[in-house]
Amino acid sequence: MTFDLVIRGGTVVSATSTGVCDIGVRDGRIAELGSGLAGGTREIDARGRLVLPGGVDSHCHIEQLSSFGVPCADDFYSATVSAAFGGTTTVIPFCAQHRGDALPTVLADYHERARSKAVIDYGFHLIVANPDEQTVSTDLPAAIAGGIRSFKIFMTYDRMRLADEQILEVMAAARRAGALVMVHAENHGMISWLAGRMVKAGNTAPRYHAICHTRGAEAEAINRVIALAELVDCPILIVHVSTPEGIEAIRQARGRGLKVMGETCPQYLFLTAQDIDRPGVQGAMFCCSPPPRDAAAQEACWQGMRDGSLRVYSSDHAPYRMDASGKLPNGEKTTFKEMANGVPGLELRLPLLFTFGYRAGRISLEEFVALTATRHAETYGLAARKGVIAPGADADIALWDPDRRVTVTPGLIHDNTGYTPYEGRELTGWPVTVISRGEVIVHEGRLDAARGRGRFLVREASEALRPQGRQVPEMAQLAAWNTPFSP
Numbered sequence: 001m002t003f004d005l006v007i008r009g010g011t012v013v014s015a016t017s018t019g020v021c022d023i024g025v026r027d028g029r030i031a032e033l034g035s036g037l038a039g040g041t042r043e044i045d046a047r048g049r050l051v052l053p054g055g056v057d058s059h060c061h062i063e064q065l066s067s068f069g070v071p072c073a074d075d076f077y078s079a080t081v082s083a084a085f086g087g088t089t090t091v092i093p094f095c096a097q098h099r100g101d102a103l104p105t106v107l108a109d110y111h112e113r114a115r116s117k118a119v120i121d122y123g124f125h126l127i128v129a130n131p132d133e134q135t136v137s138t139d140l141p142a143a144i145a146g147g148i149r150s151f152k153i154f155m156t157y158d159r160m161r162l163a164d165e166q167i168l169e170v171m172a173a174a175r176r177a178g179a180l181v182m183v184h185a186e187n188h189g190m191i192s193w194l195a196g197r198m199v200k201a202g203n204t205a206p207r208y209h210a211i212c213h214t215r216g217a218e219a220e221a222i223n224r225v226i227a228l229a230e231l232v233d234c235p236i237l238i239v240h241v242s243t244p245e246g247i248e249a250i251r252q253a254r255g256r257g258l259k260v261m262g263e264t265c266p267q268y269l270f271l272t273a274q275d276i277d278r279p280g281v282q283g284a285m286f287c288c289s290p291p292p293r294d295a296a297a298q299e300a301c302w303q304g305m306r307d308g309s310l311r312v313y314s315s316d317h318a319p320y321r322m323d324a325s326g327k328l329p330n331g332e333k334t335t336f337k338e339m340a341n342g343v344p345g346l347e348l349r350l351p352l353l354f355t356f357g358y359r360a361g362r363i364s365l366e367e368f369v370a371l372t373a374t375r376h377a378e379t380y381g382l383a384a385r386k387g388v389i390a391p392g393a394d395a396d397i398a399l400w401d402p403d404r405r406v407t408v409t410p411g412l413i414h415d416n417t418g419y420t421p422y423e424g425r426e427l428t429g430w431p432v433t434v435i436s437r438g439e440v441i442v443h444e445g446r447l448d449a450a451r452g453r454g455r456f457l458v459r460e461a462s463e464a465l466r467p468q469g470r471q472v473p474e475m476a477q478l479a480a481w482n483t484p485f486s487p
Contacts (some may be wrong), residue, residue: 004025006037010399013366014388023397025395027436030391043079044440050365051397055349055372057264058314061076063113079346086347091121102134104142107143117452121394122435122453147458149461155187171191175234190220195212198212207273210277215242222238225238229259238263242297263313268293272295302362319342398436408424436453436454
């Protein structure tokens with residue numbers, strides 16, 4: 001029987017092995033791996049190419065309002081096109097609940113936006129900012145049953161942060177329904193106190209954003225949320241980790257058998273606080289939370305990825321233009337407190353790690369695949385379907401020219417941000433052909449993908465939710481407290 005597509009002679013890389021073989025695709029899925037496969041309606045000569053699973057980006061902000069009401073520069077079309085050109089074939093952005101929003105309304109809105117625009121497959125996380133009785137008891141379980149198996153909470157930002165008691169309520173609901181909680185972990189009081197003093201003293205340049213989002217604020221919040229998660233035995237993933245202290249807290253928690261995972265992002269591997277310290281408001285291009293740190297923190301992130309403390313590498317794509325519609329609502333007079341937090345990175349996430357990770361000898365090709373695709377799928381309930389090249393999986397594949405040299409310029413990038421914080425970087429290695437469910441959607445710089453071809457992904461429970469054979473003492477005590485007293 002012939003195939004719809006055959007990819008011949010490429011070096012196929014998984015999270016555990018590398019070898020040369022052909023790939024036969026039928027009905028949008030990988031049907032067979034081997035040598036000398038039967039013919040295909042379309043064939044691609046992949047000799048000299050690396051054949052990798054399409055990337056899975058499990059942390060990106062698309063067509064979302066910030067907590068201050070500032071819109072992202074990208075809608076679901078521009079963002080997913082940009083992702084595809086960078087070798088990513090699956091994204092999991094956020095449906096953001098703001099104070100007073102009803103989750104069903106928020107979800108319906110995001111579903112409609114994505115359905116008509118996305119060119120690659122997508123899932124959703126929920127951002128929970130209003131954990132009232134209706135949200136926790138009814139709306140969250142319904143969303144989880146509908147295939148949204150993860151949601152995010154914030155420990156900072158006035159309009160988003162939850163108190164510890166609210167965090168525990170959300171975690172308890174997640175544990176009951178089989179969902180994963182993602183956490184933005186920074187100590188709000190420390191940041192707010194520092195920022196107030198800075199602004200009062202007239203220190204309003206972008207560099208003071210990094211000073212206020214101190215390393216200690218991240219480390220304290222990570223330690224605190226780990227303790228909260230342990231109390232209710234709730235699996236958590238701490239997003240955009242940037243400090244050695246935070247990574248060590250995750251490492252120690254994992255060593256004690258807790259279901260705690262970490263994530264890092266390009267800005268913590270390839271930018272530093274010096275990038276923010278630029279004249280005028282130019283440093284706003286690099287303002288994100290947490291902010292980039294220093295060389296020692298970068299090295300800690302590399303080590304955390306190698307030893308598994310940082311399980312995934314995501315973009316945290318948060319695109320805001322450098323104008324009044326985005327980061328500079330008051331032009332040159334905008335203070336760091338008024339600048340939208342976030343940097344773009346969806347398209348360059350993989351090429352940056354390929355160049356400065358794999359080619360620089362910091363990680364292997366197999367680790368590259370694990371960090372950018374396979375572990376994302378496993379963590380977020382897409383295992384065996386996304387992030388792998390194996391029979392039965394969706395044929396989401398990127399063919400890489402490992403020697404192609406590219407100089408990063410804003411004109412190279414397909415998002416709507418208008419700038420890139422990585423401008424001028426020399427990259428080696430680039431995805432030249434990108435395939436989504438067996439369809440070639442990008443080839444040699446050309447897009448062939450219609451708006452709305454992407455599909456919503458109903459996700460299963462995360463592999464992180466599997467029992468690990470550890471009984472949590474606190475949960476045993478809680479169970480005892482709920483047992484009727486017998487004299």
